Amino acid sequence: MITVRAAGLLDVDAGEIVRPGVVRVDGDRIARIGGDSTGKVIDLGDQILLPGLMDMEVNLLMGGRGEKPGLSQVQDDPPTRVLRAVGNARRTLRAGFTTVRNLGLFVKTGGYLLDVALGKAIDAGWIDGPRIVPAGHAITPTGGHLDPTMFAAFAPHVLDLTVEEGIANGVDEIRKAVRYQIKHGAQLIKVCCSGGVMSLTGPPGAQHYSDDELRAIVDEAHRRGLRVAAHTHGADAVKHAVAAGIDCIEHGFLVDDEAIAMMVQHGTFLVSTRRLADGNAMDISHAPPELQAKAAEMFPSARTSIVAAYHAGVKIAVGTDAPAIPHGRNADELVTLVEWGIPPLAALRAATVTAAELINVTDRGRLAVGTLADIIAVPGNPLQDITVTRSVGFVMKGGKVYVQQN
Numbered sequence: 001m002i003t004v005r006a007a008g009l010l011d012v013d014a015g016e017i018v019r020p021g022v023v024r025v026d027g028d029r030i031a032r033i034g035g036d037s038t039g040k041v042i043d044l045g046d047q048i049l050l051p052g053l054m055d056m057e058v059n060l061l062m063g064g065r066g067e068k069p070g071l072s073q074v075q076d077d078p079p080t081r082v083l084r085a086v087g088n089a090r091r092t093l094r095a096g097f098t099t100v101r102n103l104g105l106f107v108k109t110g111g112y113l114l115d116v117a118l119g120k121a122i123d124a125g126w127i128d129g130p131r132i133v134p135a136g137h138a139i140t141p142t143g144g145h146l147d148p149t150m151f152a153a154f155a156p157h158v159l160d161l162t163v164e165e166g167i168a169n170g171v172d173e174i175r176k177a178v179r180y181q182i183k184h185g186a187q188l189i190k191v192c193c194s195g196g197v198m199s200l201t202g203p204p205g206a207q208h209y210s211d212d213e214l215r216a217i218v219d220e221a222h223r224r225g226l227r228v229a230a231h232t233h234g235a236d237a238v239k240h241a242v243a244a245g246i247d248c249i250e251h252g253f254l255v256d257d258e259a260i261a262m263m264v265q266h267g268t269f270l271v272s273t274r275r276l277a278d279g280n281a282m283d284i285s286h287a288p289p290e291l292q293a294k295a296a297e298m299f300p301s302a303r304t305s306i307v308a309a310y311h312a313g314v315k316i317a318v319g320t321d322a323p324a325i326p327h328g329r330n331a332d333e334l335v336t337l338v339e340w341g342i343p344p345l346a347a348l349r350a351a352t353v354t355a356a357e358l359i360n361v362t363d364r365g366r367l368a369v370g371t372l373a374d375i376i377a378v379p380g381n382p383l384q385d386i387t388v389t390r391s392v393g394f395v396m397k398g399g400k401v402y403v404q405q406n
Helices: 078-094 114-123 170-183 211-223 235-244 257-266 289-312 332-339 344-350 353-358 386-390
Strands: 002-006 008-011 016-018 021-026 029-033 040-043 048-051 053-058 097-102 131-134 188-192 227-234 248-254 269-271 315-317 375-378 394-397 400-404
Touching: 002 048, 008 021, 021 048, 053 353, 078 097, 078 114, 078 394, 078 400, 097 114, 114 131, 170 188, 170 211, 188 211, 211 227, 211 235, 227 235, 235 248, 235 257, 248 289, 257 289, 269 353, 289 315, 315 344, 315 353, 332 344, 332 386, 344 353, 344 386
Parallel strands: 002 040, 008 048, 053 097, 097 131, 188 227, 227 248, 248 269, 269 315
Antiparallel strands: 002 021, 008 016, 021 029, 048 375, 375 394, 394 400
């Protein structure tokens, strides 16, 4: 038994700081909240305890030290990507994010689902990192967003991907692609329903897949108990995705009132990624002119659309799209949401209880008896100053301490 004691703890359901913060841990679970500090005591002084945070869109296999973004698609083999991901996973955990969704590779892997392997290594205790909900390879049409040829002017056949690696056209190929991801360990399916800021051709809001193709993806995933996340920016593409039964919209920078109303009606989640649109977060000054033009169109809308979605009652979950935001700086997304008009408590719920609902679990997201002992500590009250989430001084995942700064 371990008792973690601090000045207070966040009750995310009540929306208040409970003082003092006392959590009794037995094995990998929380056994008691409050009461006396008995047994082995970890005293964190004036810090405030929070449930482990969750990031619903990361790409741990990308970004980090040693990567050459313009060449990595054709230079980095699968072992190199996995080894780089080890550092990214460690940085993410040490930042206080104990669970992540890894949303879709778009690299040549021979069909191997590298994020599944990474998650297994973390679960086995071989390396440090957050719990991973892996998507394997993103499903996208030829030339669509996350087909690597959309990111660089490769000649034909330089980086052709297979159906197993997510490039799928037509209902039959799509069903095969989804089934392959599920067979090899994907716990959700990611699909590209529209273009994106960083794809070189086509408008960012244009719908990629037909309605029949979208319904096929949803049908295959839902019959196997998996949810579907859709990279989607344009309002019309969002509407078609929601109507097809997509569970979660990633980004959604260009959603309009009608799309928002549909998301509320269908209970569709929205993963925020608004830090991407913060002028201080991404330097696109050296990007090709067509990408800068897309950003100029989309980024201002991202600010207004997230606030409108929040006030309408859309279920918002925190996501960073790291490494678009560097791994280990995941809390910047919470800060951006608050700066843009989302209340601190709502931002914290987006990174805890709403994220848990999105991945369909009840064993994390709050400090409560019976939940996983995923506990972090910050140097102040996040309901008053959300920036304290950038300075995590204690990280426990499943009852094991990974960071402790008294």
